[in-house]
Amino acid sequence: MDKTLARLRCAELDGAAPAEHGWHGVGGPEPLRCAEAGCGGEAIEGNTCPRCGGLLEFAEPHGIGRDALVQILRDRSVATSAIDRSGVWRFRELLPHIDEARIVSLDENEIPLQEAPRSAAWSGVERVAVYHCGRNPSGSFKDAGMTVAVSFAAARGSRVALCASTGNTSAAMAAYAARAGMGAFVLAPAGGVSQAKVAQTLAYGAHVLTIEGDFDDALRLARAVGAASREVALVNSVDPYRIEGQKCVAFAMLEQRRWRAPDWVVLPGGNLGNVSALGKGFREALALGLSDRLPRLCVVQASGAAPFARAWESGAELEPVKAQTVASAIRIGNPVSWRKARRELRACDGLALALSDEDILEARRAIGGDGLGCEPASAASLAGVRELRRRGVMRADEDVVCILTGHVLKDSSVVEPIAPEPVANSVDAVLSAMLKEKK
Numbered sequence: 001m002d003k004t005l006a007r008l009r010c011a012e013l014d015g016a017a018p019a020e021h022g023w024h025g026v027g028g029p030e031p032l033r034c035a036e037a038g039c040g041g042e043a044i045e046g047n048t049c050p051r052c053g054g055l056l057e058f059a060e061p062h063g064i065g066r067d068a069l070v071q072i073l074r075d076r077s078v079a080t081s082a083i084d085r086s087g088v089w090r091f092r093e094l095l096p097h098i099d100e101a102r103i104v105s106l107d108e109n110e111i112p113l114q115e116a117p118r119s120a121a122w123s124g125v126e127r128v129a130v131y132h133c134g135r136n137p138s139g140s141f142k143d144a145g146m147t148v149a150v151s152f153a154a155a156r157g158s159r160v161a162l163c164a165s166t167g168n169t170s171a172a173m174a175a176y177a178a179r180a181g182m183g184a185f186v187l188a189p190a191g192g193v194s195q196a197k198v199a200q201t202l203a204y205g206a207h208v209l210t211i212e213g214d215f216d217d218a219l220r221l222a223r224a225v226g227a228a229s230r231e232v233a234l235v236n237s238v239d240p241y242r243i244e245g246q247k248c249v250a251f252a253m254l255e256q257r258r259w260r261a262p263d264w265v266v267l268p269g270g271n272l273g274n275v276s277a278l279g280k281g282f283r284e285a286l287a288l289g290l291s292d293r294l295p296r297l298c299v300v301q302a303s304g305a306a307p308f309a310r311a312w313e314s315g316a317e318l319e320p321v322k323a324q325t326v327a328s329a330i331r332i333g334n335p336v337s338w339r340k341a342r343r344e345l346r347a348c349d350g351l352a353l354a355l356s357d358e359d360i361l362e363a364r365r366a367i368g369g370d371g372l373g374c375e376p377a378s379a380a381s382l383a384g385v386r387e388l389r390r391r392g393v394m395r396a397d398e399d400v401v402c403i404l405t406g407h408v409l410k411d412s413s414v415v416e417p418i419a420p421e422p423v424a425n426s427v428d429a430v431l432s433a434m435l436k437e438k439k
């Protein structure tokens with residue numbers, strides 16, 4: 001199967017490339033570079049710039065042409081091996097290089113774009129498609145990044161994976177760490193996570209330590225612990241490998257659309273690693289000649305957790321807030337990837353919005369009307385579409401994709417109240433109760 005690949009690849013890349021180096025596609029070894037504009041810092045490993053302390057990232061893939069890539073992907077579309085099917089690893093020429101035998105995959109990011117007609121009507125557009133990342137193996141968008149982060153952590157010889165999490169990251173890390181035979185520890189803010197996600201994380205055999213403070217405190221602590229021990233791999237979205245995996249959402253979406261970019265991609269924003277990754281993916285697809293243009297990205301935050309949307313409106317530096325929203329997956333007051341996110345929005349003429357919890361929950365009901373379930377945070381995307389229409393920024397006939405980030409069972413704490421009174425045990429009583437409910 002990999003004959004095509006072997007022909008395309010530089011001979012230096014055959015055999016075992018050192019996994020801790022940022023090898024990219026068919027080029028040579030490349031260091032990680034600082035994501036801060038104008039810094040120019042570089043590093044071979046880690047997640048912070050030695051010069052300014054900002055986040056690191058991989059440079060764009062190069063050395064492979066569009067036609068060769070399209071042919072490889074066409075071949076893989078009928079392949080049966082798990083890594084050729086994976087919606088991350090079938091794009092492996094565009095990822096840091098790792099031996100195929102070392103890939104830890106659970107068939108992630110194989111997500112069909114689905115039309116959502118009732119959601120479209122609710123939000124005021126003619127058509128909307130959803131890319132529902134809740135269909136991933138651990139039920140959220142985090143799996144696309146985690147397969148890359150854990151594969152490289154295991155290849156580097158780390159024995160333990162660590163993350164700070166409000167839930168989705170921990171479940172994804174726990175699943176992939178288990179698959180890799182690594183230990184897994186989660187630092188969770190006390191009282192700030194969904195019970196369903198904790199239960200899921202424990203089911204994969206991970207350990208959950210609740211710590212005093214909020215998510216931002218937990219992340220600060222996790223970064224310090226990760227830096228203090230070589231045995232421990234920090235796999236939060238500060239890890240540049242996570243971003244590489246997550247950018248494949250852009251590739252997988254474009255591939256289904258025959259590499260035609262939509263007008264808009266709308267998604268919820270918490271720590272903002274997701275929009276950073278998507279923006280990078282769309283830019284790389286354009287640079288490689290795979291797609292024809294960049295979609296406009298719109299990041300939607302909950303108004304009680306909207307430091308980025310505010311910074312975007314004002315053009316000022318981000319001011320951290322104490323985050324409050326029912327959408328626990330985006331309850332983040334100090335988003336670590338905000339500068340990367342701002343850069344991506346500027347590159348694509350995108351924007352950031354803040355919407356109320358009521359708007360978000362109303363959007364979730366609309367999505368439910370299409371037979372699609374998602375956690376509250378996910379619905380921020382559709383609420384964003386309605387707001388863009390209200391503001392006149394989006395036309396009704398534009399081509400829109402909403403990213404739904406997590407499965408409906410991820411957060412069962414936010415449910416519609418059910419009737420508190422039991423109904424009498426009789427056909428008449430049930431029928432009359434049903435009539436009443438229907439109204």
Ligand SMILES: [Zn+2]
Pocket residue numbers: 034035036039040041049050051052053054
């Ligand atoms: Zn720097």
